Amino acid sequence: MSKPGQRVLVTLRKMIVSGELAAGERLVEIPTAERLGVSRMPVRMAFRTLEQEGLLSKNEGRGYTVRTVTGEEIAGAVEVRGVLEGLAARQAAERGLDPNAQALLQQCLETGDALFAKGYVTEEDMEIYHDFNRRFHQVIIEASGNPAIGHALARNDHLPFASVSSLAVDRNDMAREYRRFNFAHMQHHAIVDALVNRQGARAEALMREHANATMRYADLFGAAHPQQEGLKVIRDM
Known part of the structure; x- marks a missing residue:
C-alpha cells in the first residue's frame, strides 16, 4: 500500500477505535475522501483493508458500514x-x-x-x-x-x-x-x-x-x- 493509502488506513482505523466513526455508521468513498482531504483511491484501498480486518462490512448497494466490535x-x-x-x-x-x-x-x-x-x-x-x-x-x-x-x-x-x-x-x-x-x-x-x-x-x-x-x-x-x-x-x- 502506498504511503498516502497507509496514512488514510491508519486515520480511519483510529477514527473507528475512538468512536468518531460509530458502529452502524455508513461510509462512502467520495464523502470520506473529502472529509480527509485525499483522493478516492487511498480511501477505496483503506475500505477494502478495513473490511478484511473485520472493522467494516460491505453494503449490498454502495459503501460500507462500521461493524460493532467487542x-x-x-x-x-x-x-x-x-x-x-x-x-x-x-x-x-x-x-x-x-x-x-x-x-x-x-x-x-x-x-x-x-x-x-x-x-x-x-x-x-x-x-x-x-x-x-x-x-x-x-x-x-x-x-x-x-x-x-x-x-x-x-x-x-x-x-x-x-x-x-x-x-x-x-x-x-x-x-x-x-x-x-x-x-x-x-x-x-x-x-x-x-x-x-x-x-x-x-x-x-x-x-x-x-x-x-x-x-x-x-x-x-x-x-x-x-x-x-x-x-x-x-x-x-
Missing part, C-alpha cells in the same frame, strides 16, 4: 495470534535460524534502534515501524518451517485488530506512543536473543507476551478515557 472479540483474536506466533518462534528457535533470516531480523533491530534513539517518534516514524515490524514477524513465521502457521494467521487476521499490521496511533499523544512502541521494540531484541540461542521455550513465551502486550501494558502506557475503553485493548503490538 473487547472480547479483539482479546480472543489477539490471544490466538499470540499462540500461533509463539509456536512459530519456538519452532524457528529449535530449527535454528539460517544466516539470511538472522540478518533480516538484525536489520529490523537496527532500524528500530535508530528510530527510537532520538527519544521521540513522528507519524512518519510510525510508517517505518509498521513496515519493519511486519517484516520482523513474517521472518519468524517463515523461519518456523511450518506453512500451516502462516495459513492459520491469515485466517485470524480477518478478525478485528488481530493482524500485526493493525496499528492505531494516537497523534494527540506521541510521547506516550514513543514509550509504547519503544517497549515493543525492546521485546523484539529479547525475542531475537532467544531465537539466536535456540531457546525454544523462551522464544515462545516472549512472542506470546509480545502479542498480548496490547492488553497487559495498556495502563502502563496510559489507558484510554472511559468513553474510549476499547482503545486500550488495540493500541499496542
Whole structure:
C-alpha cells in the first residue's frame, strides 16, 4: 500500500477505535475522501483493508458500514495470534535460524534502534515501524518451517485488530506512543536473543507476551478515557 493509502488506513482505523466513526455508521468513498482531504483511491484501498480486518462490512448497494466490535472479540483474536506466533518462534528457535533470516531480523533491530534513539517518534516514524515490524514477524513465521502457521494467521487476521499490521496511533499523544512502541521494540531484541540461542521455550513465551502486550501494558502506557475503553485493548503490538 502506498504511503498516502497507509496514512488514510491508519486515520480511519483510529477514527473507528475512538468512536468518531460509530458502529452502524455508513461510509462512502467520495464523502470520506473529502472529509480527509485525499483522493478516492487511498480511501477505496483503506475500505477494502478495513473490511478484511473485520472493522467494516460491505453494503449490498454502495459503501460500507462500521461493524460493532467487542473487547472480547479483539482479546480472543489477539490471544490466538499470540499462540500461533509463539509456536512459530519456538519452532524457528529449535530449527535454528539460517544466516539470511538472522540478518533480516538484525536489520529490523537496527532500524528500530535508530528510530527510537532520538527519544521521540513522528507519524512518519510510525510508517517505518509498521513496515519493519511486519517484516520482523513474517521472518519468524517463515523461519518456523511450518506453512500451516502462516495459513492459520491469515485466517485470524480477518478478525478485528488481530493482524500485526493493525496499528492505531494516537497523534494527540506521541510521547506516550514513543514509550509504547519503544517497549515493543525492546521485546523484539529479547525475542531475537532467544531465537539466536535456540531457546525454544523462551522464544515462545516472549512472542506470546509480545502479542498480548496490547492488553497487559495498556495502563502502563496510559489507558484510554472511559468513553474510549476499547482503545486500550488495540493500541499496542
